[in-house]
Amino acid sequence: MHEVLLKRSSIRVTCRRGALIGPQRHHRGVTAITLLCTIVVGASAGAAPPQLLLERYCFSCHDRETAEAGLNLEGLTAVADRPSSLQLWEAVFDRVERLEMPPADAEQPTPEERAVFLSLLEVDLRTESLARQAREGRGPVRRLTRTEYENTINDLLSIKVSVRNLFPDDAVTAGFDKVGEGLTMSASHFEGYQAAADKAVTEAMAAIPFKPLSYSLDGVGVYKTRSDNFKSFGSVVENDLFLLTSRLFYPYTAILSPWAPRGGRYRVRVTAQARNNDGKPVPIGFGVHSHWLYKPDAPELSDWRDIPEDAPRTVTVDIDLMTEQQVHAFGPTLWQRDYVAPKYRKGEAWDKSTLAISQFEVEGPIRADGTLEKWPPESYRVLFDDLPLELLSKVTGKQPASGGHDPRVPVSKNAREDAARLVRRFLPKAFRRPVPDGLVAEYVGRAHTALEVGVPFHEAMRDTYKAILCSPHFLLLQETPGPLDSHAIASRMAYFLWNGPPDDHLLAAADRGDLTSPEGRHAQVERMLADPRAVRFERSFTDQWLDLQRIEATSPDDKLYPEFDDALRLSCLEETRLFFHELLSRDLSLLEGIQSDWTFLNEPLAALYGLSEMRGHELHRAALPADSRRGGFLTQASILKVTADGANTSPILRGKWVTERILGVAPPAPPEDVAEIEPDIRGAITIREQLAKHRSTEACASCHKVIDPPGFALESFDVIGGWRDHYRVPHSTGAVVEIPRIKRRVHRGPAVEHGYFMPDGRPFADVNEYKRFLLEDPDGLATALAAKLLAYATGVPVQFADREDIAEIVTQIRGKGYGVRSLVHAVVESRPFLHK
Amino acid sequence: MRVNLRTPLSRRLLLKQGAVALALPALNAMLPRAATAAAASHGPMRLVLIARNLGMHAPFLFPETPGLAYESTRYLRHLEPNRGRFTLFSGISHPHYHNHHSEPGLFTAVHWDRIKEPTRQHHNSISLDQHVADRLGADTRFRNLVIGSPVQWHFSWSAKGVPVPTERQPTKVFQRLFIDGSPEEVRKEVERLKTGRSILDQVAEQARDLSRWLGPEDRRRLDLMFGAVRETEQALLRNESWATTPKPNIAVAAPPADPANENLIDREKLWFDIVRLALQTDSTRVILLTMGDSGRAKLDGLTLAHHDASHHGKDETKIEQLAIIEETELAQFSRFLSSMDEVQDGNATLLDRTVVLNASNLGNASAHTCKNLPIFLAGGGFDHQGHVLHDRENNTPLANLFVRMLHQLGVEEDRFGESTGVIDEV
Incomplete structure (x- = not known):
């Protein structure tokens, strides 16, 4: 053990081999920050130990007194059991690694110093992160989202009802509604579960005969x-x-x-x-x-x-x-x-x-096998097998109220035996795993108790099924720390690729133990992606990753964008969905998501994109001309629309969107003491001029260096995704912009500047050159998408320890041309996916 | 007690009646159970929070002169009939709040850090309406109401950071408040609630079993779930005890249909009527009403959607469009105050016994700032001051006003959210 004591503001920094961060200690009655750190003395000649580096390069801004941007590294006592401080150290790691810190105008560490600091911090962060994962799992036990819940009862019971609105909205954490940390439960959930179960079981019992x-x-x-x-x-x-x-x-x-x-x-x-x-x-x-x-x-x-x-x-x-x-x-x-x-x-x-x-x-209704549904429907057999149905009036001996229906309900000659048999048959499917006898007995007992006090068979069973659908075993995804068992893997795969429950095939595969082998999982993933239910994954993932769910959040200003109509709104959404489907189904490179020489088009989209005329509204895959600025997600109208307001575009919002969602970097929130930029669409001052003033502040510059390049690359596109050489303004300027498709014109504002600079200072002339810069780092783009998929698939945002796994995923798909389908397979095979 | 549904009145007529012409039975006669005695001389205190999410154009709203003799402004002239019954605060906001997605904090007043990431709003805490409902909500059929349309945002939150859903269909709210089911429906409802409780018993039991094999972090989550189950049981029990009590007879026909979102005037009027009727019949004492629509309303001269107009980018024609909407909203609000003032409640008016707060989480929507919020405090027996002017540079925390409101409601607590004191001008 090596110990260094440094005196600074009566704070002791203790370093010892093992960990840079560790449990907080109290030393001689003084709260000490205890940086327990690995020191390999002499490992790098002239390199100072990390705490000296912190002191020399960071404390001038991030000490206790100044605490620039609210970050007090001196006081960041790196307590192991506080996830928040781990996250802060991760942020320190990232920003130092990306050369964003220390800022350009401050004294810089030598490359060796930076490397030593990072490697030591990395080892400790990973060790700590792994230890936490081993103890608790990567994330908390989580409930189904309301979308998952709805799909689950519909698939389980072979019905189609809408129940999502019986629950409060699910909180979106780290970009996805599936993230367990945000999926809390309140009384309104349990009221909702009861109402939903009631609605679902009633629909499934299909008491009123129908004709297809x-x-x-x-x-x-x-x-x-x-x-x-x-x-x-x-x-x-x-x-x-x-x-x-x-x-x-x-x-x-x-x-x-x-x-x-x-x-x-x-x-x-x-x-x-x-x-x-x-x-x-x-x-x-x-x-x-x-x-x-x-x-x-x-x-x-x-x-x-x-x-x-x-x-x-x-x-x-x-x-x-x-x-x-x-x-x-x-x-x-x-x-x-x-x-x-x-x-x-x-x-x-x-x-x-x-x-x-x-x-x-x-x-x-058409069943999964393509035949027409008949009464009694499949859902009845899920709950009551082949039991006969009888008019309710015959069961109760009471005639229905005049004009009321006389529904048909299941009857049983051996009510106790049938109840036990049906419950035993239903439970493993509902709970998505084999159910221990004790738990089966609990529900059988519930039905029997009701029967004993004279409740009719159908009522006793309805109540029991409702109770099953309100059970935590149904509502929670059950996983225990460590490697997942095969049924937990089945559920993970199903909620990932179907946004719904495992079907009989998948449960059977889990029963056989198939899902514990890579080959078994591979076969299932292929089967699942070929199933129509995979559309739910494609929709839900793109809705959240690319924010497509916001397509109607704002309506473009009629006066400025008269050409925007439902045709464009629906077509642009369809373009992006088909594009993602194409990447996934053909295992095309995720880099095509940045730049492709094809996309999906129809007449209104081709007109918006200024391409040669197309006929018809169905979208078709079409080649793009070599000089086109389309191709890839960033320049699709849907993306340009969801990143804009009804009348304004903001390079800040678009830049933030691209860095977060495509580059996988979350820029910190703006400092609070910075004056807002109030949009001014009157045309006297451009956003570039406004921002230039803004960036002259050092506090702003370090982040804007990162978010402005994509922001300005996309500034060439208006709020509905059209290319623009001039802004459109609401008042007369003596000049106009023509909109040929609808033969209208709007007032023309100032010219749009098209190029900008990369963070490293290299200039780009337009969005195409910007995309080429992005493609210089294919691993970085793959890492970003892998992280999004992993968060979506596991319900846990990427943690420090997962970075190694993601690097492994990226290595694997690099050899497969960065194929998106390969990426899905690699995610399923990764350690985080297969562990709680 | 049944509402006569045979002769449904046209909505226009109904609304007219609801506002002025409705001959109301003596209020006390309609008060159920325990409330009657308490209300004889001093009716219970009530709280109405009104939330809007697109700010208000400050130059048209705020006067320069403080006090009751404030000079009227383009917007305030719509509230002229109620001068003296409300106070407009300027220079008030939640410290550090910023941008849209500040909605969750409007009534919770938590530190901005807890909700500033839209993806981490489950770190939110209890909102004022829920906090007050815990104290005033015991004796009424409904502990509280969270209603309004068509805004998607959540303003009402539980202590665990779970949004309380908003009931968005006025027809359904009206039915729950005032229309009794048939005896058969009532029997079924009681049955359903009983079954519900027995299911919850089982859920609680299983949750306890489950937590035995979970890690400490997951156990904490199961505990939360357990708490939610208990809370649900209590709610079912309460509903059970009210299920057989007839609902108040208000002699007002049920609204035939939910007004379309674009029909701003009818929609807001109907909600305000429901709020007043719910308080008047003591069906609840705490209501959070969410108003406003980012879409396009049908108003004379209006061509822009509210969201677009509010993000005017300093363009004068857009600001004029915005004014059409905001003036309409303020006129509606003023009519609501007048209608509350026309109802006698013991020796005071219903308005006197109801603390009304009308607020927005945004100050200037065009700049996305949350400073200098438009805050109206009305009724509630306050010593109203017309216009109270706080520092427009260094705003006073809105939570300080919440503390004052709590006091007026008889809740003697000296902190709420990130309050730093109490506003004492009213």
Whole structure:
């Protein structure tokens, strides 16, 4: 043991071999900061021990008195059992490693000094982080998120109900709603769990018999469903064809299916041909219609297809409906805004673009195997197997209230045995693991007790199933510190790749022990990614990682961006989702997420991007011209929109977004004493001028050096993702910007400067050159995405000890061209994924 | 006691009645149970918190002159009928607060560090309404209400940093407050609550078992869960005891439908009416009402969405648009105060017995600053001062006003959140 005593403000710094940080000590009645640190004397000639380095290079700002940016390294007593101080030391490590600290204008350590400091701190941070993980696991035991909960009861019971709104919003921690630290539980959760379980079990018992929907109409048949409405708005019948006109009169001119008899997946099939559209296809849109009273600005639209002019086309779309919802289909001015759409007076003939519909079919609910659901449905068999159903009036001997339904309920000749058998069968699926006899007995006992006091069989079982769905074994993901058992691995894989519970196959694989081998896991991951449920992962991950969930958070200013409409909003979202799906399904390089020579486009996107004209609204993968500034996520309209406001863009917000989400670096919050930059869109002063003033402060400069380059690289794009050479302003300047697609013009403001400087001072002329700089560090980009996926997959943000594992993941996928699917496999094989 | 649903009035008529023309039975006759005696001379104290999240255009709002004789401003002229019944504070804010996502702190007044990362808001603490409900909420059908639409933000928080969900459908709130179920529905409800409690017993038992094989950190979390289970049981027990007590008869038809979000005037009016009726019938004594919409309201001359107009970037036409919205909101608020003042409560008015705070977490939304918040304190029997001017550079903590409000509500505590003292001008 080597001990150095330093006197500074009566503080003792004790160093000993083993750890730079460690338990706090009290020394001779004085609270000492006890930096217990590894000193390898003479390891590097002339290098000073870390505490001397801290004192020499850091304390002039970060000592007890000054505590610049609120950081008092002198007082940071590095207490091992306080996670917060570990996090601070991690931040110290990162900023010193990235050469951000000490700041440029302060005295700099020699490269050797920096290296020694970092290597010692690294060893200690890792040791401490690993020790904590071994004790407690990487993160706390966590409950299901409300999305996971909803998917779980729907998958488990083979039903489709919406229950997420019965719970408070889940807190988002470190970018993801899955992070356990934020998933607290309150009384409102338990009230919600009961209400949700009640709703789910009721739906699953399907007490009212239903017939599946199998609906098929020809053109005349469609017209007859609501001929008065249709006629008033120019939608008429010609020969056998129904001519569908504008959606602007929604919902009068929408085709509506009958109400869904039951929640589930419905298949819509339409045969139609377009007319009067200058040879271009006309889109037909599909969505969910819930109630007549509410007339939104735009109908809900979940999918759309192009109908060509030259020949009829049959299109098929699957839509999820809850009970008492309808499919609506509409066109052809699907998304046009009022001033673009043709003018029409009620009762007039419609001579604009039209959809001539010859067939309209809806059927469902459709089961996973593609067949039509029948009564009693699959969900009934999950809960009651093959037990017969009987009219409730016969069970109770009481007639239902007049006009009321007489529901059918399960009955049993051997109620006790059946109760035991059904509960025993259901529990392992509900709890996602084998269930010990004691716990089975608890629930069987619950059912038996009810039966003994005369509760009818169906009521006793309903109550028992509800109780099971409120159990902590159902609500919590059960993991114990150390390596996960195979059932915990199954759940992790399922909530990662399906955002829902493991299915029978996966549970069976866990039972067999398949999931303890890399080959077994690999096979399951491949199977799971090929399953339709994988869409939930793609949606949920991109919604959160790329912030796509904010796509409607602000609506672009009508006056400044008149070309923004629903077509663009939905198309840009679709572009990003398809793009991610393409990376994942084809194992394309994650570097294509920075720069690609292809993307997914349709007519409105191609127009927004200034590309040659495309026809139709369906998105297709398309090659981009060599000089295009598109390709990769950063320059997709969706990303540029979610990082902007309705009228303003801010290089600060966009820069922060890119550094956090793409580069994987979280810039600290701005110091509190710095004056705000108040946006000024009048055009007299540019954001660059405002920021230049701002950056002259040293406190600001160290972070802005990092966040400004991406911010200014993206400043070339407006709030809806269009390229701009000039800002748009709300008042006349004598100059205008033309918007050819909609033949409108807006006032032109000052010119936009396109280039900027990288943190190291190298200039870039535009976003393409900026992207090339980013691609110089493929490992860094891979590290960032791996960290996001790992946090999402495990519900725990990356900790210091995980850095080595992430480096390992990156090494593995480097050999596989940085493929995104390979990355998913590597995450599943990583130590953090396979340990609590 | 049933509300007559046979002849539903048009909403316009209903709202009109609700505001002025409604012939109310003597208030005491409607007070259930224990409340009646207490209310005979001194009605219970109540709290209404109104939250908005887009600030208010300061140059149009704040006068320069302090005191009751403040010079009226473009905005304050809408509150002229209630001069003397409220105090507008300037120079008040939560220290260090900054930007949107300061919503969670508006009524919790925790240190900014605890919530400044939008991703770590579970470090938030109890909000004023919940804190007060713990003390005033025992005797009424509802411990408190968290209502309003259509804002997505959470202003009401439990002590463990869990947001309390907002009920966003006025029709449902109205039904829960005033419309009795059929005897069969009541029986089922009681049954459901009993089953609920027995399920919770089992959950608690299992949580205890589980925590035996967990590490200390996870045990702490299970303890929290255990606490939440107990809290739920108490809530179910309370509901059970009220389930068979008829709801107050208010002789007002239920609103036929939820007003659309864009229908700002009807929507806010309906919420204000529900607040007043809930207090008047002593169904609850603590209400947090969230108002405001970032979308586009249907108002004469308005073409911008509220969020866009509030982020005006100093553009004058946008500021004028913003003023259309804010003036409408203040006029609604003023009508609410008047309507509360028209209800007699013992020897005072309902307004006198209700501490009303109307606040926003943003000062200037265009700059995203949280200084110089628009803070109206109304009713509650305060010695109102019209306009109280604090230092606009070095703001006084809003929590100091919360402490003053607690005192007025009979809660003798000298701290709340990050308070540093108590505001004593009112």
